[in-house]
Amino acid sequence: MSKFLRVNMTTGEVKFEEVPEKYLTLGGRGLTSQLVLEEVPPTCDPLGPYNKLVIAPGLLSGTNAPSSGRLSVGGKSPLTGGIKEANAGGITSQKLASLGIKAIILEGKPAGSDWYLLKVTPDGAELLPANDLAGKGTYEVTAICRERYGQKVGVITIGPAGEMLMLAAGVTNNDGEGNSSRYAGRGGLGAVMGSKKIKAIVVDSPATFDVPVKEPERFKAAARKFAQILQSHPVTGQGLPNYGTNVLMNIINEAGTLPTRNFRFGRFDKAAEVSGEKLAEVAVARGGKATHACHPGCVMRCSNVYPMPDGKVCAPIEYETAWSFGPNLEIGDLDVIARLNYICNDVGLDTIETGCTLGVLMEAGVIPFGDGEAAVKALEEVAKGTPLGRIIGSGSANAGRVYGVTRVPAVKGQGIPAYDPRACKGNGVTYATTPMGADHTAGYAVTANILKVGGYVDPLKPESQVELSRNLQIATAFIDSTGLCLFVAFAVLDNPEGMPTIVELLNARYGLALTVDDALNLGKQVLKVEREFNLKAGFTSADDRLPEFFSLEELPPHNTVFDVKEEELDQVFNF
């Protein structure tokens, strides 16, 4: 029987609840966003007692459907002031699902200064004292918990940044090797967990793939077919397994849309030095791995293991992180990027936001562009909680205000990732309008037939970008609800049998009779729910805009500005 685990931090009460019927067909992002809309007052203080942190496996997590172990973490974002769903890999989603837990809901706020650990096992759940873990980095916390509770446990935790309620703090969990690097990074949900005084959640489940399935034979056939679809598509069968996401570095650079020097240029002359091709070469030469699965049962294995010169391991270095600490800061050295990435993982910060913030500090002249050692030194201030460290941990928009910088790449207070909206305008529409604040995964899923965009949309022109972005956002919201990795999107949507196969998986798992249209309607519904929360929180169309400099300053080499009209941006959610 699936259940909610509700933990009230005001009273200390820990209880399991039966899941009301209306939530049974929701999971992942669909569930976290619905619960946040229904249970969190939209105008509440994100770090106060009325906000909640909701952690939910996807609808297919805990089954043997390939690449289905993604975890959704939701709440009201202290960074944006709006609704947030942050999505992570790692081993915890499948464990929660296998324990029959549809969501953990953390609510309330304790009066004292003590820290707690929530332990979840097949026998139940309990809050334990955790003052001994306070102040520690996520790698050490994870190692201690694995030592204490077993090497196979999943550990959801925050670093010192989350404890200090920094607005760019993320929530992490570990991969199969115990690296606490699988982040639900964006939007400051680590600070929400910190405000509840929960340092870690340990999930101990003997099973990974054993959730009850209504029609096992039907499910098995669909899962097999789904694996074939993934393995036969070039993205999921070749591109991702070979070089991971950082294969994008050279491509985005070639397209002239790689934000360089705090979004001043569209190409970086050292892009190849920090590319996926280079990463694979160095990682393998040092005994690391060019390919690695972030959760059991993933066939794409797009993660990597990068051994650093100091003997530590950064696993993985993703494209967006390599961009945020590389071209964005004019740093052309993978070892420096790995070090910045590792520090963020350990102290508990979102790498994209932190890279954007360091870019703003460089823009302000606080540290020089291209100076990796200065960036490392500045980032080390975060764990110490110094004024500079707290500014870095508070995100790009706040850093811009503090230092009087107007070239701040952020929407709704959240830093813009790895693709310049002036040379890839569809992305600009998504950054401007997604309820999440600038987010590269908000409109990620694609296809000509599902999207009905009918062919080519010129990335340098404003025409048709709104329709493209709308359809991408809908498909993404659906996939984020299934627990499937967003990277399945290309295989699924390029193959006419893709979407029907996911729907077949859902129907066999839950005994439903959904159609592909129902699935896309679920995607629409998720976006409506998120939009409703933001409207009630006080957002207006003025919040659905890009920073001014994108329409004023041309981006070389294409020398274009962002020129999708405001009235068109306001049509994205007209469904």
Place this chain on the structure above:
Amino acid sequence: MPGLRLKGEVTAMARIELRAFGPLMKIFSHRGWPFPLHVEIAPGDTPGALLKRLEIPEEQVEVVFVNGRVEKMSHLLQDGDRVAFVPPGIPSIHRVMLGFYGKKA
């Protein structure tokens, strides 16, 4: 190889600058080509013709960038163009956003 001139050689011919990514980079290193490679072009040359002449297997190329834009394999090349071959399987939204779909012919 006809039409191939290494960087630094004096020539009056029209030339393009060629790059390739992912597994295609291995073709460059196996053949000892510099990166980028400067290639002479003749009037009417296209990325498709270039692939054949340089003996780069077509099935290992999904799209071509010319001057930072995805173009068709039949696109006419000009002196000074920056050309880049992209292998199949590049992830991300940019498959759509940058026009990988609908520009293959």
